[in-house]
Amino acid sequence: MSRSDSPTVVLVHGAFADASSFARVIPGLIARGLDVVAPAVPNRSLLGDSAYIASVVRQIPGPVVLVGHSYGGAVITVAGVEDNVRGLVYLAGYALEEGESLGELQGGFPDSDLAAALVHTSFPIEGSAAPGTEVSVQIEKFPSLFAADVDPRLASVLAVSQRPLAAQTFSEKAPKAAWKTKRSWGVVATADRTINPDVERYGYQRAGMTTVEVDSSHLVMLAHPERVIQLIEEAVRATAAD
Template sequence: MSRPAKPTVVLVHGAFADASSYAQVVPRLIARGLDVVAPAVPNRSLIGDAAYVASIVRQIPGPVVLVGHSYGGAVITVAGTEDNVKALVYLAGYALEEGESLGELQGRFPDSDLAAALVRTPFPVEGSTENGTDVSVRPDKFPAVFAADVDVRLAEVLAVSQRPLAAQAFADAAPAAAWRTTPSWGLVASSDRTINPDVERYGYQRAGMTTVEVDSSHLVMLSHPQRVVDLIEEAVRAVSA
């Protein structure tokens, strides 16, 4: 009997970050013989970002384990309905219900420290006379709010190179919830000051996920990469069994 195909791990970054936020995770996964894809998410709208990630997933032959950090959790909730997605892994992420937006889920809980550290900046929208709004984190607040347990020199680099999130992404309602039909794992960053950890717990519990808690800042992939890899490998083993 032939062995099941080894899944490809697709790492979806969140808001105020880019694919380099997985820099400590990627080499560990590759060392275990796994194929890894870490796309650059546009961070323009939940619907558009999910469609972009789904288009990448569709081009991958064989099964996929889809991993989402932070806002990336909302993205994989929608993009994870692709037929070859066999597992979802949420890292300090939003696990939305169908028809729910980021703003709605977050609004059920007290604000984190992030709310007072956000900056809103207009940007031109192609084909429109109206500006969009980019949301980012004040660079001087970024290390403490986003990356408290990451080397401060690295946190300062991340602060000035962050990828903003368009405000539209907070308002888009998820058209699907892939966790309803796909095995899912969730990691709660219990010292998270970017997303209230109770938002993470609530979404994971509602979805019936296998859940672990790590005493970590929001950027758990950089501060506790081995814990992240262990959870991804658990999902990989389940898919490969």
């Protein structure tokens, strides 16, 4: 498979994180000769974030494999309907059904430990007199809930550099579900304390994904980068042959 024939890998981070959460995956993908893009997701609305990632995808010449972690899974579910997207990879992520919200998918299962550790703060919305509300994780609880098997020094940095998620995101419904028409793969993080692993399993099974389970915290791409790289490479090879 030549580099020119290979899909570009677009890495979409989730809530409470940024593109640096793929720092241990990106070098491995590049070493395998893959083109990689890791954009910053605004984390302000599911529809707006999906539209932004879709705009990034449209400007990439050739095919794309979208990789979404956590909330990024919801984003790629919507953005993945772009014509040049060949495959979807979910990392401890939300695979929404068309017309379903994050809150609705999570509501069918017991809460994870994260629910009791969320912090709500306000932020200004340009052109609006009323502020918006965003959600983050209590700094002292972030390492154990999000990154229990990540280097504690790195986890402490991640805890104080969170990218919050606007609260409205939990109630917005996905207008499309790309997994209905695109091949998809999913990683269940079985030791996840941020998303109930059964939420991940349910979404993946419903979508008919190729699924693997990894004994990992929520940040599976930092805790087990080689396993994540292998799965992304599998998706790249499979979709390059399409």
